[in-house]
Amino acid sequence: MSQIHLEDGVRQVPVTSILGVNVSKLGMRDTVDVLERAVASGKPHQIITANPIMIMAALESEDNMRAMREAELIVPDGAGVVWAAEEFGDPVAERVAGFDLLHELMKRGEQLGWTAYLLGAAEEVVQEAASRLQNQYPKVRIVGVRNGYFGESENAGVIEHIRQAKPDLLFVARDAKTQEPWIARHKQELGAAVIMGVGGSFDVISGKTKRAPVFMQKLRLEWFYRLAKEPSRLPRMMALPRFMQTVKKAKKSTE
Numbered sequence: 001m002s003q004i005h006l007e008d009g010v011r012q013v014p015v016t017s018i019l020g021v022n023v024s025k026l027g028m029r030d031t032v033d034v035l036e037r038a039v040a041s042g043k044p045h046q047i048i049t050a051n052p053i054m055i056m057a058a059l060e061s062e063d064n065m066r067a068m069r070e071a072e073l074i075v076p077d078g079a080g081v082v083w084a085a086e087e088f089g090d091p092v093a094e095r096v097a098g099f100d101l102l103h104e105l106m107k108r109g110e111q112l113g114w115t116a117y118l119l120g121a122a123e124e125v126v127q128e129a130a131s132r133l134q135n136q137y138p139k140v141r142i143v144g145v146r147n148g149y150f151g152e153s154e155n156a157g158v159i160e161h162i163r164q165a166k167p168d169l170l171f172v173a174r175d176a177k178t179q180e181p182w183i184a185r186h187k188q189e190l191g192a193a194v195i196m197g198v199g200g201s202f203d204v205i206s207g208k209t210k211r212a213p214v215f216m217q218k219l220r221l222e223w224f225y226r227l228a229k230e231p232s233r234l235p236r237m238m239a240l241p242r243f244m245q246t247v248k249k250a251k252k253s254t255e
């Protein structure tokens, strides 16, 4: 069972198991409440916003599965994950999209005077995202910004920069295959309380790309919008039908 480690011991978060990955069943509001306590604890918490591509990556790569197992909280980001929980007869309260969770955390941070650090995406994208977030949430101090294009040799410098900044929230926007293992490997050294991979969110916040219209999100078609806008995503997207097949097969074997 997924656990969130808090100052006052360990609090259990209700989870549903999707192909061996424990996904939180909490809705947005409860998730933000839990993460408020995580910030108060000052201890590192990796939040994974799971979608079918990431779950397939976990089934296929030990590094990704380890990150999932060791994450303090996994939220149902993708419509496919919400669907799978329903298929297995143990549904989640609602979809908790990483993009929305980022904004909800910034809102809570406004009330509580948190600090945030943005790591990832291209230099001009992360700079623009930081400036827009700072305007939108003036009471959350953005204590650091770093683009996401760095190799092993620059790792130590990147980590040190974050440690010095001591952020409450660390948002990491890199590609889904590398961001979670990177956070898992370094979370103890980073000195941030809530560390969350946010994928392409800085691209959207900066205005470089757009999120799907709300009606498409409601129809669970956000993946289709992204695919139509960026056909190069097709190979990655092939994980979606494979995920659905794997869920159907797993469901059948338990019937």
Ligand code: UDP
Pocket (backbone or CB within 6 Å): 120, 121, 122, 147, 148, 149, 150, 173, 174, 175, 176, 177, 199, 200, 201, 202, 203, 236
């Ligand atoms: N990105 C990065 N460093 C990398 C690769 C990607 O910072 O080495 C950034 C990229 O600029 C984008 C974000 O990660 O802002 C998500 O990338 P993409 O959409 O390719 O990944 P996905 O979320 O589809 O896995």
